[in-house]
Amino acid sequence: MKTRKDMKRQAVACLKKHYFIFVAVCLISAYLGSEFSLSIRRLGIGVNPLDNVYTVNMGGLVVHQGLSDVVDKALQGQISEGRELSRQIRQQAIDDSKDDHPSFARTKGVLAGIINDISSGSIFVTLIAAVHSLLGSADVTMNIFIVLSFFMPLMLWFFLQNMFIVVSRRMFLEGRCYKKVPIRRFLFLFSVRRWLKTCWTMAVVSVFEILWALTIVGIFVKYYSYYLVPYILAENPDIGTLEAISLSRKMMVGHKWQCFVFELSFLGWDLLGLVTLGITDLLFASPYKVASFCEYYVELRHLAKAQEVENAWKLNDVYLYQTASPQDIAFAYGDVLKILKRPVEDLSEFTGFRGFLMRWFGVLLMYTKRERAYEEGQARLQRIAALREAADGEVYPSRLFPLPERAGIRIEPLRYIRNYSMASLVLMFFIFSMFGWLWEVCLHMVNHGVFVNRGVLHGPWLPIYGSGAVLILVLLKRLRAHPVKEFFAILFLCGFVEYMTSWVLEGLTGGKRWWDYTGYFLNLHGRICAEGLLVFGIGGMIVVYVAAPILDSVLRRIRRKVMVPLCIGLLCLFLGDLAWSAITPNTGTGITAPQIVTVRGEQYPQITTEKGSF
Structure with missing residues (x-):
């Protein structure tokens, strides 16, 4: 059996070959909560805002209240009281964030708004109020939400979180012998029709671990007894549940202490992760650990086969460890x-x-x-x-x-190296424009509880979304085969389009702004900011590699005699709206940002009254 040093050396060599895909796998695992979630928590990402308790004033009495108290009031039918408590908690959370590190402030931005809405419970109050008004019974509403609060996290854990560990091990194991690990391998379990079976096996393992944790010995011993189950399933997802558990247990006989020491050898990296707030974990240590323990599994697999351990013959994926002849x-x-x-x-x-x-x-x-x-x-x-x-x-x-x-x-819809017809691009422009409008309208309703027709135009579309998607598809066509280059090009292109659009609109409308990022982290003249560009970057990648290919495959089925009149009709409506909005642009509360005025060297938002502005 190889030494720890040799296995780690082999792991580093493997990580060098597949660095970006391996880091991406571990990042996804961390965000899902499957593994390594502590790394993103150290950065303040993924910290559960639902657990916080705040000091608020309720009827002159200062009490400690949190999200659960807001939800309880709403479920009991006390909607007004729930809204007021939610408002106070939201304000307290914003005030507290100002006293923390500026990078983690929650005063502005989409992400901050979402976190504040969730942590204060306002989004839950709105949802509960809607269900309550529909059913007309507080008791029925409470029962429904009790069931959902238990069922939905359970389904997420069963179908995704627990299972993703097996997917990650599969991709790391394939990376040992092969030059490439295609992104489509994320769907490995789906392609062999063993997704549900794997979910069930991993769930049974978790139940066994919980039961054994009730005993003093089981907390430590059984953790290592079941250690190899994800690796076994990654190699053979068709193996029976109890067979996988039994095989892992037998393969770990005499190796539990060895595995513990192997884990302990990464202590230095764990300490460095504390110092760097999890950055080294995300960028190196986490994939390094997984690659190292994949090497460890391979060594134990060889031993099990040599010793003819019961059911070791079911580890039968030969080409996972050697290239085919x-x-x-x-x-x-x-x-x-x-x-x-x-x-x-x-x-x-x-x-x-x-x-x-x-x-x-x-x-x-x-x-x-x-x-x-x-x-x-x-x-x-x-x-x-x-x-x-x-x-x-x-x-x-x-x-x-x-x-x-x-x-x-069918892999045809995800064929992203393709050409798009003019008609398809026109319809996708309107689809993405309408989606952007719907997204911002819904977001404003969640944040403020009122409907506002977002955008400079009067119609149900935000052209910056549609034009951004089309420009990405057209101008960056030659970069599609290089996802990393495509991502950074999307950031630059979207930043340029958003900045110029803001500048032109402000110049044409006498200083009015439809968005203002002043106060956001890494903003440029309030026209663009790092948070917005990151969202555009991720959204652009989804458009290029998923949404646009699927939409184009659907649109190509529409007959030409239907497609052309549809495009012409939409363009006429859009041009009419554009002409009307050029004369009377869509403005108002929640639509245009307040103008900034300077008084004695200090900047203040311009306040509009019935008699004018000051």
Whole structure:
């Protein structure tokens, strides 16, 4: 068996090959609460605001109240009292945050607003009030929320949190032998139809650990007895629940103390994580630990097979630990190899202006029969390229997995390297514009309890969302194959668009602002800020790699004789709204930000009264 030093050295080499994907896996695990959640809590991210208790004044009596008290009042039908308590808790939380480190202030911003609404309970009061008015009974409402409060977290834990540990181990194990770990491997359990079975097994393990924790010995011993279950399921998710538990227990016989010492060897990294507020954990230590214990599992697996431990033969995923031979590849990927030997398919590349638009911007002027044939050919080539990676030994050969992957899974909608027709781009502009409008209207309703028609236009659309999505798809087309470059390019492009839009609107309307980030962390002239750019960056990545491909696949099914009139009709309505808003823009409370005036060197928001402004 290898020494700890050798296993750690191998883990570092593996981490260097797959650094970004491994860090992403651990970050997702931390946010889900599966593992490493302490790392993000040290940064103040993911800290549960629901647990806080605040000192508030209720009818002249100073008492300690929290979220649970707000919810209790609302469930008992005391909606007005619940709202007032929620308002006081919200204000107290904001005041307390001002006294903390400025980076964690909760006075401005979408994220701060959401945290304040949740921690104060205002969002729950609104929801409970709606259900209460619908049912007309406080008792029925209370029973419903009691059931939901227990059922929903349980389902999240059962279907996602517990299971994701197995997914992470699978991706780390595949990274040991192969050059690439594709993002699609996140759906590994779904593709082999063992998602629910894995969830059940991990849930049973958790129940066993809880029961054993009631005994003094079980707290320590059984933790290490079941230590290998996620790794066993990652290799063979078809194994029985009790078989996986029993196999882990037998493989750990004589190795529990060794595993404890191995964990203890990372103490230095844990202390460094405390000093760096979890930054080193997120960026290195967490994936380093997982990679190291994957090496440890591999060593124990070899020992179990050599000692013929009962059911060790069910650890049968050979190609998880070694690349396939040419004969095995020829057997599983013979059809792909035959296709690769053929001349590359001639897709009749477009020339001239149409070809220029397709190559540089991914735009199809019209989705004609020839263009449709070209897109279908591109889809075939991309599917073959994905299979070629497996045939060349660059990724895990899923066709050689002991369990057959589900046939008929459509990967076409997620083919993000594609060209978009003009009609499709126009409709996506309106879809994303309307989604942005709906998002901001709902957010304002949650924060303030009133409906406000957000945006400079009068119609149900915010063009900055739609234009941003379309510009990302068009201008950054050549970066789609490089997600890291795409992300930073999205940040720059969205920041430029938002800044220029704010500047132009302010100049055309005599200083009015429809958003103002003054006071936000890392803002530029109040027009853009780091928080907003981060949201745009994440949203842009979702648009490029998920939303736009799926929407385009759906829109392509609409007949041309329906698509063209629909686009023309929407454009006419939009242009009419644009002309009307140029004369009378949409303004008012909750729509435009108050102008900032300077009095004796101090800046104040301009207050509007019936007689004017001051």
